[in-house]
Amino acid sequence: DYLVGKNPLHRERIWSELKKALRKYDRMGIGPIDIALWDFAGKYNDSPIHEMLGTYRTRLPAYASTYPGDENGGLDSPEAYADFAEECLEMGYGGFKIHGWGGSDEMRNIDREVATVHAVGERVGEEMDLMIDPYCEPETFGDALRLGRACDEEGFFWFEDPYRDGGISQHAHRKLADKLETSILQTEHVRGLEPHTDFIANEATDFVRADPEYDAGITGAYKIAHVAEGFGLDVELHAPGPAQRHVMAAIRN
Secondary structure (H helix, E strand, O other): OOOOOOOOHHHHHHHHHHHHHHOOOOOOOOHHHHHHHHHHHHHHHOOOOEEEEEEEOOOOOEEEEEEOOOOOOOOHHHHHHHHHHHHHHOOOOOOEEOOOOOOOEEEOHHHHHHHHHHHHHHHOOOOOOOOOOOOOOOOOHHHHHHHHHHHHHHOOEEEEEOOOOOOOHHHHHHHHHOOOEEEEEEOOOOOOOHHHHHHHHOOOOOOEEEEOOOOOOHHHHHHHHHHHHHHOOOOOOOOHHHHHHHHHHOOOO
């Protein structure tokens, strides 16, 4: 359906868009099976999964994470993001993550992304941990660098999936990390234990992303967490589902 109405001679644009759109789905079939097997084991042993893994905590901190921006009266301006961040602070959230504009060429605008970072930082940066996830929308290394430098100026906690490589290039993210003060969060779009280990060993990320649904189940995410622990790094579990919460409850980092 995506191709209907597109110019078939614009192969480079189509290739780039499809690469981005399909980046999450490779090798994902193991996750649901492994999660179901852990669910069975918990019922069989009449025990919560985190207890079988080895409980570390029973309460989890939460940050507010926005939907992508729009032009329909929601998060439709940098000021709207800042207003919403202030609302989340008043609700008791200690952290706020921006998902900026993306999608069509008309929506994608690096100047607006930079302005949003500054607007939110100036409004609540002294009181909240701030993060940004442009979900691989910035089109060039230069765009990612500009956005990252804005994060540096506002003291952001992390910069996630910075640009259009699709979140998989170790070399590119190591180069970007070398030029920024803000920590990089990567590995949402590489699947499984070994690619995560390679990303860590090659210093291509500062925080490590794992997800039981994407990374070969609870078993896979737990292995990634232990590898990261061995390198002294923290893992950020992607998404708030029950499998994610059990893993978070069972790991120190």
